[in-house]
Amino acid sequence: MIWNSIEEKAEALDFARPLDVHKWSDFPEVNAAVDALWLELKIDPEFGGNKRLKKKHIKVVVLDLYAAWLSHPDYYVSVFRDANRYGPGGRYNALHISFLTVAVVDVLERGAYVEVHPGYNDRLTGKSAISRIRATDKLISLIKIIIKFLKLRLVNTLILNASSLKTEKSPRWTTRIRLKRYGCGSSCDPITSCSIKRKSRSQTRMISMFWASTRKPTS
Numbered sequence: 512m513i514w515n516s517i518e519e520k521a522e523a524l525d526f527a528r529p530l531d532v533h534k535w536s537d538f539p540e541v542n543a544a545v546d547a548l549w550l551e552l553k554i555d556p557e558f559g560g561n562k563r564l565k566k567k568h569i570k571v572v573v574l575d576l577y578a579a580w581l582s583h584p585d586y587y588v589s590v591f592r593d594a595n596r597y598g599p600g601g602r603y604n605a606l607h608i609s610f611l612t613v614a615v616v617d618v619l620e621r622g623a624y625v626e627v628h629p630g631y632n633d634r635l636t637g638k639s640a641i642s643r644i645r646a647t648d649k650l651i652s653l654i655k656i657i658i659k660f661l662k663l664r665l666v667n668t669l670i671l672n673a674s675s676l677k678t679e680k681s682p683r684w685t686t687r688i689r690l691k692r693y694g695c696g697s698s699c700d701p702i703t704s705c706s707i708k709r710k711s712r713s714q715t716r717m718i719s720m721f722w723a724s725t726r727k728p729t730s
């Protein structure tokens with residue numbers, strides 16, 4: 512991002528909020544986005560280690576970046592880079608969010624998935640600022656593609672296999688009705704706003720089987 516003056520930059524970076532570590536989602540769309548990122552980021556030699564913990568922290572950061580982008584594309588998220596902030600008694604540590612958050616931000620930056628503006632602490636002037644991060648177009652595009660792809664696959668599966676729902680009028684009309692019956696409008700964002708309401712055991716099994724069929728067997 513290029514600004515015309517220091518004042519303009521300061522004003523832009525002030526449009527921010529703290530990282531919300533309370534956000535969580537087990538939607539397939541979110542997990543698929545995290546899996547896709549993990550496949551790329553794990554190759555980074557500076558990002559080795561515990562897979563479960565790293566994917567957990569990737570999800571926390573990416574989910575909140577996406578939520579901030581949905582609020583406003585210019586919205587920044589402020590993140591502490593001081594290890595003491597993640598220590599015992601800290602806000603993040605109480606929620607089992609560790610200093611690994613900083614490593615995730617760094618590897619996302621190296622992959623061009625996040626824009627980072629480092630904070631500072633000037634002891635002479637007493638002024639300081641927390642680091643700011645924001646999702647890049649590359650990250651938003653990845654999430655959008657996954658949401659669209661999986662939503663279409665889910666809708667097609669429901670249409671083809673939900674025997675309890677009758678085919679009426681036209682495929683386009685039928686698709687809209689099925690989405691509404693499952694509590695998910697055509698413009699719904701499954702990551703941040705809605706959950707699919709499963710109305711029978713057979714439909715629950717069908718959705719579970721659909722998602723299981725999309726997973727590659729582990730070696």
